[in-house]
Amino acid sequence: MTTIQKTLKGLWSLIVGLKVTGKEFCRPWITVHYPRQEVSNLDSYRGHIDLVPFPEDPRKPLCIVCRRCEEVCPSGCIRIEGHVPGEEKENPARRLLLISDVPLPGSAAREPVCSADKTLRVLDGFSLNYNLCSLCGLCVQSCPVSSLTFSGDVYLAGRSRKDFEYDLLQRLRMRADSANLREAV
Amino acid sequence: MTQILQLLTNPLVYLLVALVAILTFIALNGLILVYVERKVAGFVQRRPGPYEVGPHGLLQPVADALKLVGKQLVMPRGADRILYWAAPLLSFAPVAVCLLPIPFGPNLAGLDVNLGLLLVLAFSGLNVLALCLAGWGSNSKYALLGAARAVAQSVAYEIPLLLSVLSVAFISGSLNFAEITASQTRGLLSWNVFSQPLAFFIFFVSALAETNRAPFDLPEAESELTAGFHTEYSGMGFGLFFLAEYSYMIVVSAVASVLFLGGWSGPFLSGPWWMLGKIYALILAMMWFRWTYPRVRFDQLLNICWKWLIPLSLINLLGTAFMINLVR
Numbered sequence: 035m036t037t038i039q040k041t042l043k044g045l046w047s048l049i050v051g052l053k054v055t056g057k058e059f060c061r062p063w064i065t066v067h068y069p070r071q072e073v074s075n076l077d078s079y080r081g082h083i084d085l086v087p088f089p090e091d092p093r094k095p096l097c098i099v100c101r102r103c104e105e106v107c108p109s110g111c112i113r114i115e116g117h118v119p120g121e122e123k124e125n126p127a128r129r130l131l132l133i134s135d136v137p138l139p140g141s142a143a144r145e146p147v148c149s150a151d152k153t154l155r156v157l158d159g160f161s162l163n164y165n166l167c168s169l170c171g172l173c174v175q176s177c178p179v180s181s182l183t184f185s186g187d188v189y190l191a192g193r194s195r196k197d198f199e200y201d202l203l204q205r206l207r208m209r210a211d212s213a214n215l216r217e218a219v
Numbered sequence: 220m221t222q223i224l225q226l227l228t229n230p231l232v233y234l235l236v237a238l239v240a241i242l243t244f245i246a247l248n249g250l251i252l253v254y255v256e257r258k259v260a261g262f263v264q265r266r267p268g269p270y271e272v273g274p275h276g277l278l279q280p281v282a283d284a285l286k287l288v289g290k291q292l293v294m295p296r297g298a299d300r301i302l303y304w305a306a307p308l309l310s311f312a313p314v315a316v317c318l319l320p321i322p323f324g325p326n327l328a329g330l331d332v333n334l335g336l337l338l339v340l341a342f343s344g345l346n347v348l349a350l351c352l353a354g355w356g357s358n359s360k361y362a363l364l365g366a367a368r369a370v371a372q373s374v375a376y377e378i379p380l381l382l383s384v385l386s387v388a389f390i391s392g393s394l395n396f397a398e399i400t401a402s403q404t405r406g407l408l409s410w411n412v413f414s415q416p417l418a419f420f421i422f423f424v425s426a427l428a429e430t431n432r433a434p435f436d437l438p439e440a441e442s443e444l445t446a447g448f449h450t451e452y453s454g455m456g457f458g459l460f461f462l463a464e465y466s467y468m469i470v471v472s473a474v475a476s477v478l479f480l481g482g483w484s485g486p487f488l489s490g491p492w493w494m495l496g497k498i499y500a501l502i503l504a505m506m507w508f509r510w511t512y513p514r515v516r517f518d519q520l521l522n523i524c525w526k527w528l529i530p531l532s533l534i535n536l537l538g539t540a541f542m543i544n545l546v547r
Contacts, residue, residue: 041527048512055263055511065266 073188080184082164083173085206092210095203096181099155103173103182111166112173115159157203164198234319237329241318245466252465253280256506263510287461290454295358298451302356307452307459310349313342314466321473322397324483324490336384336394339474343429346467347373350431350438350448353460357451365447368517369438372428375524376435380425382532383418386539387411387478400482412479417535419479421528423501426471428520430464433509440514472501 066073083103085095099116174182192198226232254269254277261268269276294303320335322328332338347369354366388394390411391402403409412419428435439447449460476482476497483490515523 051511052507055507058265059259059262059507061265063265063267067267067270 076186076188079186079188080169080171081187081190082167082169082185082200083162083182083202084185085160085202086181086183087206087210092213093207095157095160095206096179097157097160097177098179098181099157100178102176102178106172106176108170108172109166109168111163113159113161113163114157116155116157118155160202162200162202164200165195234330237319238315241315241329245314245318245462245469248469249462249465250280250284252468252502253283255503256509259503259506260510263507284458287454287458292456293451293453295451297358299356299358302352303451304456306349306353306356307456307463309352310346310463311459311466313345314463314470316342317467317470318473320396321470321477322400322482322490323494327483327491328397331397332395334394335396336388336399336474336478339470340381340384343467343470344373344377346429346463349463353452354448357448359451361444361446361450362448365438365440365444365450368440369431369448371517372431372435372437372520375521376425376428376528379421379524379528379532380429382529382536383415383421383425384474384478386415386418386532386536389536389539389543390414396477396482400477400484403481404484407481410479410481415479415535415539417531418539419475421532421535422475422479424523424528426475427505427508428524430467430471430505432464432468432505434512434515435520436509436514437517437520442514468502468505469498472498472505475501 085097088094088096097114099114101114104112104114171184174184190198227236257279258268258276267276269279272278272282294300317339319329320332320338322331350369350373351366354362354364354369357363387399391399393399393402399411403411427433431438437447438444439449441447444450449457452460473494476494480497480501481493482497483494485493485496488496
């Protein structure tokens with residue numbers, strides 16, 4: 035008896051399945067015709083990282099060249115260049131090392147934290163190799179001054195790997211310039 | 220004009236014209252069904268389906284067909300040359316014969332034979348041989364597995380199919396499609412589906428399995444066997460299998476509408492329209508099933524057949540025979 039009951043239940047479930055797909059069949063599309071339409075809900079999209087500028091100076095990033103992101107990145111796709119004002123080249127001995135006492139595996143930060151060092155550093159270049167990035171977001175999490183954010187860049191297409199090696203500082207400046215231009219217009 | 224019509228009374232000329240008409244219908248039907256299937260799939264999944272080629276993607280099947288025709292025909296190393304190339308032809312060729320005896324109107328059938336039903340069943344049985352040869356001749360493990368599945372499945376499901384067809388033949392006392400249709404022309408309730416609902420159900424399920432449609436598409440299960448028996452075929456080799464699959468859908472739907480749904484009979488419109496409407500309604504149902512149900516496992520497939528469909532169809536057949544004797 036149970037076998038028959040089970041079978042009848044199974045047959046009923048088939049009808050329920052047909053009802054589900056039949057209902058979906060009659061409802062409108064939920065996809066978007068990409069080249070002609072674009073989606074509007076990109077706020078939550080986590081693309082490659084971008085630098086965050088000072089609110090008062092959109093050309094200047096918040097970054098303090100602490101290199102935490104460079105250290106923490108598991109893919110090693112971030113390269114930072116910076117200098118201390120007055121010095122021509124950055125002195126490796128005077129690098130600002132904010133990484134905790136327990137170094138990450140493979141981390142170069144073996145020195146204890148030097149919190150008294152309040153030297154200002156200027157960011158010269160922030161290169162991101164997006165080909166290697168795994169979008170883990172550790173850099174954004176570990177940034178002490180919230181200078182990193184995810185961009186909403188969805189429509190990425192390129193002809194070579196070079197197209198995805200970004201200079202984020204340059205991107206920031208270009209963004210600021212185009213915003214200025216828009217304002218002027 | 221009258222001379223041409225007189226020419227048509229010659230049975231050989233009539234047969235040739237019918238064959239040409241059927242082949243045209245098959246080709247057109249292939250184009251339409253490719254489009255409809257992809258649209259149904261899209262709509263069920265809440266997306267537009269083919270949309271870019273022509274208005275609403277209407278020219279997509281034409282582009283697909285041109286692509287298939289233009290492709291190079293490749294044969295894998297170690298394949299059996301004769302069997303490999305014979306298989307797609309053998310799969311496609313019987314379709315024309317299967318559609319010949321089916322009446323699309325009161326006097327509109329390619330070939331009016333007494334044993335039309337038997338003819339269709341016999342010739343559609345050739346398809347499994349084609350699948351078997353394709354799998355064997357390809358010298359590929361996927362193709363061979365697909366062929367093994369196809370043979371086991373077709374052998375199993377032909378039995379309930381035949382038994383359910385037999386109970387209809389018992390009722391109408393004939394294997395002639397025209398006579399079977401004629402016995403159902405007295406209104407909607409005279410359709411066999413109302414006197415033989417179980418037989419219709421079994422026939423339709425077995426037909427899905429015979430045409431290798433989902434959820435019984437194990438011989439070409441793309442997620443397990445790449446493409447099953449036609450893994451190694453390219454271009455029109457694959458195209459013929461593809462066309463054959465859609466044409467067999469037409470054949471089983473046409474047979475189902477003649478046996479159970481009153482064939483060409485219906486009010487207001489003339490016969491062919493009703494016949495085509497019934498055929499395409501059944502095909503749409505098959506597509507609906509395909510995009511609803513997951514594929515059954517192989518043991519489930521055979522269990523459904525041997526444990527349920529065959530005993531049920533036997534009981535149905537015996538019950539029908541008993542009732543007919545009682546009525547007489």
